Amino acid sequence: MAISILIPTALRQFTDDLSEVNVEAKTVREALDKLTETYVDLQKHLFTDMNALRSFVNIYVGEDDIRQKEGLATTLGDNDTIMLVPSIAGGTTAVVG
Amino acid sequence: MSELTKEEITRYSRHLILPEVGLEGQKKLKDSKVLLIGTGGLGAPLAMYLAAAGIGTIGIVDFDYVDESNLQRQIIHGTRDVGRPKIASARDGIKSINPKVNVIAFETRLSSQNALDIIKDFDVVADGTDNFPTRYLVNDACVFLGKPNVYGSVFRFEGQSSVFHAEKGACYRCLYPEPPPPGLVPSCAEGGIIGVLPGIIGCIQANETIKLLLGKGEPLINRLLLFDSWKMRFRELKLSKDPNCPVCGKNPTITKLIDYEEFCGLKKPEVDEPIEEITALELKERFDNNERLQIIDIREPHELAIGKLPNTKAIPFGQLVRRQSELDPAIDTVVVCKVGTRSKIAIRVLKEAGYQGPLYNLRDGINSWANDVDDTIAKY
Numbered sequence: 001m002a003i004s005i006l007i008p009t010a011l012r013q014f015t016d017d018l019s020e021v022n023v024e025a026k027t028v029r030e031a032l033d034k035l036t037e038t039y040v041d042l043q044k045h046l047f048t049d050m051n052a053l054r055s056f057v058n059i060y061v062g063e064d065d066i067r068q069k070e071g072l073a074t075t076l077g078d079n080d081t082i083m084l085v086p087s088i089a090g091g092t093t094a095v096v097g
Numbered sequence: 098m099s100e101l102t103k104e105e106i107t108r109y110s111r112h113l114i115l116p117e118v119g120l121e122g123q124k125k126l127k128d129s130k131v132l133l134i135g136t137g138g139l140g141a142p143l144a145m146y147l148a149a150a151g152i153g154t155i156g157i158v159d160f161d162y163v164d165e166s167n168l169q170r171q172i173i174h175g176t177r178d179v180g181r182p183k184i185a186s187a188r189d190g191i192k193s194i195n196p197k198v199n200v201i202a203f204e205t206r207l208s209s210q211n212a213l214d215i216i217k218d219f220d221v222v223a224d225g226t227d228n229f230p231t232r233y234l235v236n237d238a239c240v241f242l243g244k245p246n247v248y249g250s251v252f253r254f255e256g257q258s259s260v261f262h263a264e265k266g267a268c269y270r271c272l273y274p275e276p277p278p279p280g281l282v283p284s285c286a287e288g289g290i291i292g293v294l295p296g297i298i299g300c301i302q303a304n305e306t307i308k309l310l311l312g313k314g315e316p317l318i319n320r321l322l323l324f325d326s327w328k329m330r331f332r333e334l335k336l337s338k339d340p341n342c343p344v345c346g347k348n349p350t351i352t353k354l355i356d357y358e359e360f361c362g363l364k365k366p367e368v369d370e371p372i373e374e375i376t377a378l379e380l381k382e383r384f385d386n387n388e389r390l391q392i393i394d395i396r397e398p399h400e401l402a403i404g405k406l407p408n409t410k411a412i413p414f415g416q417l418v419r420r421q422s423e424l425d426p427a428i429d430t431v432v433v434c435k436v437g438t439r440s441k442i443a444i445r446v447l448k449e450a451g452y453q454g455p456l457y458n459l460r461d462g463i464n465s466w467a468n469d470v471d472d473t474i475a476k477y
Contacts, residue, residue, distance in 0.1 A: 008255060009253045009254060010252055010253075010255075012415075013413060013414060013415030014415040015415075016415075016416075019328075041415050041416060041417065044446075044449075054277070055275040056276055056277040058272065058273070060334050063332075063333060063335055064334075064335060065334070065335065065336070065337065068335075083332075083334070085321070085334065086277070087229070087250075087272075087273040087276060088250050088252040088257060089228050089229050089250055089252075089276075090138070090227045090251045090253075090290055090295075
């Protein structure tokens with residue numbers, strides 16, 4: 001399946017500034033594995049050491065959260081779009097800046 | 098319900114002739130109380146449009162002072178306000194648009210100690226602070242008090258907005274149970290922001306606030322609006338209430354306000370191996386002694402264009418792991434960023450990736466170099 005993965009601004013520093021990466025994959029897990037194989041710096045931002053999705057990144061297929069489907073095992077159809085939606089916060093805090 | 102004066106009928110006539118607002122709706126707005134957390138990029142347009150719309154009472158919470166670098170986007174503050182408390186300048190801005198608005202100013206940082214007291218008398222809360230500890234604090238307080246929370250967030254060219262109202266749908270914790278570790282997501286001060294973007298997202302928040310007060314229209318409950326200002330594209334995602342949500346789920350585990358700085362990892366003791374640091378003056382001395390050093394600047398190319406150290410090799414943060422072989426582990430490496438925060442994370446990333454050579458963090462970043470060594474470089 002030809003899948004398009006949309007990369008949000010906050011994560012583009014790890015994908016050579018690409019806003020969209022195309023992969024061939026049958027499940028969300030396979031698509032994200034292919035993405036992080038190419039862009040290894042992204043791996044630790046998406047997955048924990050236990051290879052679970054981090055809780056500040058949500059993954060959508062189309063407009064649905066994969067948590068409402070089968071999680072990383074959610075199957076993909078041709079031309080599906082995966083969207084990575086991290087929590088963002090532009091305002092300064094005490095430590096960042 | 099309050100009546101409208103003759104002047105108010107003229108003033109709000111464009112609302113009054115909208116059947117969806119009308120006289121009844123405008124009276125509701127006049128009797129309404131909205132609390133704005135923060136009067137920055139999002140809070141500025143929120144305050145201005147809510148004042149113009151005739152909201153009876155606007156509460157504003159802020160403890161910050163107007164800085165010159167705020168003016169590119171925080172349009173309620175002007176050049177002559179630089180150095181003033183934001184709360185004073187925002188009050189002037191609101192009063193100049195609409196002197197009838199009752200402004201309640203809280204010159205304080207919203208905290209677990211004061212949040213419930215401050216929020217409890219307001220009908221709707223709009224969070225314009227856009228940082229993680231305040232966002233979770235406002236979310237939890239609103240869940241406990243049953244208040245709708247109008248959310249907005251911005252980063253570079255991208256924004257998000259939603260309405261979190263636990264009685265009717267998802268709260269922020271249903272969407273993101275936990276914040277990212279500090280430093281992983283850069284702030285506007287690091288990541289930059291197109292000035293118009295918080296204006297657009299703040300206006301969306303103002304629009305949602307007015308709909309909630311009127312009890313009309315379709316609010317962004319259970320919907321997350323994503324906006325990309327560079328592609329000029331809106332997307333909408335579905336949100337669902339999480340039955341296991343620790344604050345609004347069936348069996349909540351958090352039933353009172355907690356320490357949000359701690360929750361967001363901002364108070365975490367240094368359990369990791371300490372990172373060695375070098376000051377700008379020490380580095381200058383090593384340059385003067387012609388010592389062999391490699392200077393790795395992990396900022397993005399456009400930041401380097403503002404100014405950099407001599408003999409800098411640029412490897413953007415996001416490419417460090419892939420390009421670590423370009424470093425010579427036999428000599429000392431000094432890692433540089435803007436203020437010395439990202440460079441610390443970069444050093445940890447390199448160590449975790451197996452880099453063996455000596456790594457030093459330039460304390461306080463290029464800004465300290467600009468301060469102490471080379472004043473031809475602009476601080477930013």
